[in-house]
Amino acid sequence: MTELNKQQCEACQAGAPHVSDAELAELIKQIPDWSAHARDGIMQLERVFKFKNFKEAIAFTNRVGDMAETEGHHPALLTEWGKVTITWWTHKIKGLHKNDFICAAKTDALIN
Numbered sequence: 094m095t096e097l098n099k100q101q102c103e104a105c106q107a108g109a110p111h112v113s114d115a116e117l118a119e120l121i122k123q124i125p126d127w128s129a130h131a132r133d134g135i136m137q138l139e140r141v142f143k144f145k146n147f148k149e150a151i152a153f154t155n156r157v158g159d160m161a162e163t164e165g166h167h168p169a170l171l172t173e174w175g176k177v178t179i180t181w182w183t184h185k186i187k188g189l190h191k192n193d194f195i196c197a198a199k200t201d202a203l204i205n
């Protein structure tokens with residue numbers, strides 16, 4: 094099967110199915126540094142990235158932003174001095190779609 098970070102997001106419609114528990118268990122193995130948790134009842138993927146300073150943190154943030162624009166799928170981004178917290182979920186379905194796992198894998202590929 095094609096590696097997650099080599100796949101492209103699909104256009105996600107309202108009403109699209111959430112990933113099943115079994116699919117989540119399989120997909121999360123490909124992004125082992127990410128956690129899957131519910132926040133306000135919405136399942137999300139989250140990872141904290143550490144950097145030497147703010148300059149590197151904001152540069153990484155901008156690379157992720159460019160990827161999100163390319164994919165048409167967007168994360169929550171918290172950029173701090175030396176740290177970026179990235180959270181992926183699909184707003185339209187208020188949960189996790191395969192797109193979120195693809196974008197998490199693409200995010201990992203943007204680490205210098």
Ligand SMILES: C[C@H](O)[C@H](O)[C@H]1CNC2=NC(N)=NC(=O)C2=N1
Binds near residue numbers: 105186
């Ligand atoms: C119109 C636009 O394409 C949609 O609103 C996209 C934008 N980016 C998105 N990003 C995420 N994470 N979830 C969405 O449902 C979503 N929808």
